[in-house]
Amino acid sequence: MEPIVLEEYEHPRLRRPIFVEGLPGVGGVGKIAVDHIIAETRPTKFARIYSKHFPSQVIIDTRGRIKMLTNDFYYLKRGNAPDIIFMSGDTQAITTDGQYEVSEFIVEFVSRLGVKEIYTLGGYNVGKFSEVARVFGAGTSDELIARAADLGVIFRSDEPGGGISGASGLILAFAEKKNIPALCLLGETSGFFIDPKGAEAVLRVLTKLIRIDVNLSELRERAKEVEMIAQRIHEFEESIPKPATPSKKDDLGYFG
Numbered sequence: 001m002e003p004i005v006l007e008e009y010e011h012p013r014l015r016r017p018i019f020v021e022g023l024p025g026v027g028g029v030g031k032i033a034v035d036h037i038i039a040e041t042r043p044t045k046f047a048r049i050y051s052k053h054f055p056s057q058v059i060i061d062t063r064g065r066i067k068m069l070t071n072d073f074y075y076l077k078r079g080n081a082p083d084i085i086f087m088s089g090d091t092q093a094i095t096t097d098g099q100y101e102v103s104e105f106i107v108e109f110v111s112r113l114g115v116k117e118i119y120t121l122g123g124y125n126v127g128k129f130s131e132v133a134r135v136f137g138a139g140t141s142d143e144l145i146a147r148a149a150d151l152g153v154i155f156r157s158d159e160p161g162g163g164i165s166g167a168s169g170l171i172l173a174f175a176e177k178k179n180i181p182a183l184c185l186l187g188e189t190s191g192f193f194i195d196p197k198g199a200e201a202v203l204r205v206l207t208k209l210i211r212i213d214v215n216l217s218e219l220r221e222r223a224k225e226v227e228m229i230a231q232r233i234h235e236f237e238e239s240i241p242k243p244a245t246p247s248k249k250d251d252l253g254y255f256g
Contacts, residue, residue, distance in 0.1 A: 026123030027189030053098025141181035
């Protein structure tokens with residue numbers, strides 16, 4: 001088996017396509033966002049990859065049938081507007097070498113299809129719940145960064161040294177080597193739960209950047225359900241009596 005295997009069902013001819021990636025990651029934000037667009041717009045699946053860099057397992061469905069872990073590609077034709085390629089999937093590569101190889105393979109593949117812009121989606125872990133999920137960004141193109149900043153995306157130019165782990169960051173790096181303008185959008189998330197609120201925040205920006213209409217009401221309802229669960233957990237934790245703090249004379253002076 002080759003390290004990465006590509007299966008193409010068809011080789012579409014696309015008009016100045018845009019590529020949008022959303023794989024599992026922090027809070028599930030990127031995958032939730034792309035899966036929601038796919039459910040709303042019903043694009044055509046045309047290719048998939050599987051790899052020995054993915055986890056060594058298969059998925060079992062409700063009938064007991066198995067499926068390999070894959071990353072799947074879909075295209076959406078839009079008349080006079082640029083067509084869109086979406087990528088969603090079951091997993092990312094699990095090693096550093098694998099992340100580099102798979103990310104480079106993805107960019108090579110979509111570049112052969114004529115992609116003119118790339119957007120990667122993910123989560124920005126802040127470790128707490130926020131009333132309003134902000135969107136953070138990074139990119140390879142001053143024009144894309146300016147357009148996203150006008151929509152409220154936060155670019156931390158005053159705090160250098162941050163990083164983007166996994167495919168969402170490396171796809172940008174390989175896109176830059178191909179001179180393809182690329183932008184990463186990261187939805188703020190607590191990181192405690194699968195987070196539709198962060199995904200909705202990302203989609204509010206992405207849909208304007210790529211000019212596509214998507215109904216976000218389902219994501220808002222899912223976000224409310226997650227918030228209710230989080231609130232119940234918080235209330236339960238608050239109801240548990242706290243252990244008494246030992247006085248200094250009771251402190252044995254060592255760590256167990």
